[in-house]
Amino acid sequence: MAGTVTNPPPQLVLKRQISQGMEGADVRACKRAAARAGFPPELLAGITATYTADDVKHIRDFQLANHLHVDGVIGGDTFAALLPHFDALGAMWYESFETPTTYVNPFRDAQQLTLMRTDQGVDFFAKKGSSILAIGKAKITRATTKSGWCAPDPSPDAHGCIQYQLLDGDHAGEEIYVAE
Amino acid sequence: MQAGQVVANFLRDPSSGVGLETGYIKVNTFEPCGKLAHGGETTEAGKAFARFLRSLGCPTRDDPGPGTTHSPSHL
Numbered sequence: 735m736a737g738t739v740t741n742p743p744p745q746l747v748l749k750r751q752i753s754q755g756m757e758g759a760d761v762r763a764c765k766r767a768a769a770r771a772g773f774p775p776e777l778l779a780g781i782t783a784t785y786t787a788d789d790v791k792h793i794r795d796f797q798l799a800n801h802l803h804v805d806g807v808i809g810g811d812t813f814a815a816l817l818p819h820f821d822a823l824g825a826m827w828y829e830s831f832e833t834p835t836t837y838v839n840p841f842r843d844a845q846q847l848t849l850m851r852t853d854q855g856v857d858f859f860a861k862k863g864s865s866i867l868a869i870g871k872a873k874i875t876r877a878t879t880k881s882g883w884c885a886p887d888p889s890p891d892a893h894g895c896i897q898y899q900l901l902d903g904d905h906a907g908e909e910i911y912v913a914e
Numbered sequence: 915m916q917a918g919q920v921v922a923n924f925l926r927d928p929s930s931g932v933g934l935e936t937g938y939i940k941v942n943t944f945e946p947c948g949k950l951a952h953g954g955e956t957t958e959a960g961k962a963f964a965r966f967l968r969s970l971g972c973p974t975r976d977d978p979g980p981g982t983t984h985s986p987s988h989l
Contacts, residue, residue: 750971755980809973838918839972840936848928849975852964853954855937856974859928866922866934868915869970875942896922897939898915905966908985911939912922914932 737771739818744825746817749833752808754790761785763828764808767819768796836903837870840912855911866912872898875909937963938985959986 749760762783769775773796790806797804800815808816820828841847844864850857876897895913900906915921926932938959939945961978962985968974969983 753968837970839970841972852956852960852976854957854960855935856964857933857935859933860924862927864924865920868919868921870917872915908988909939909941912936
């Protein structure tokens with residue numbers, strides 16, 4: 735594969751999955767690594783910290799060239815493939831990025847997580863007993879054994895709903911539901 | 915509750931065809947933010963929450979596209 739390789743690659747761990755529209759020093763660092771890999775080399779100068787539609791295309795090309803799942807999202811496998819193309823500057827950018835410490839992935843501990851559709855919320859299947867976690871520090875605002883939140887269109891198959899309000903961070907005050 | 919504390923559990927396996935849905939809800943109401951999705955239509959609230967999940971490292975099946983991660987009722 736064409737491109738500039740750093741040997742040995744820096745010891746970096748993926749801090750978050752990167753998809754279109756996201757911003758941050760981690761985005762900038764990954765775009766630099768992709769450009770050093772040749773996707774595309776002309777973008778090595780003036781790299782921005784926003785992951786645009788053009789960047790998604792470049793990463794898709796990178797994934798295709800590296801026999802990865804092609805979705806344009808920088809997850810674990812793509813990040814690992816980019817690592818050899820990080821230079822010291824890119825590594826410094828990446829290390830400078832601080833993930834929000836106040837929030838967590840609510841499905842972090844779920845087993846056999848299956849991604850379903852997005853409608854008014856986002857649907858998931860998972861192994862029975864898997865946990866859903868509070869995204870952040872929060873207070874429970876409502877817990878029901880029926881899915882009252884969807885009235886006036888109640889579903890006879892609904893079995894419960896819990897609502898909580900985030901208390902800190904960038905989303906403080908926003909309320910979230912989890913319903914079956 | 916603290917971040918990472920368990921708030922719910924999946925009560926059935928995927929083979930049951932029943933999973934969980936999570937998203938934004940208007941504060942002090944039962945209403946999902948945005949237009950109620952009778953036919954499974956994607957709403958702005960759904961896409962915003964999907965972006966929020968992705969920003970936390972949680973993948974989503976449908977690409978929500980660029981935009982805010984915040985609840986529409988807070989914009």
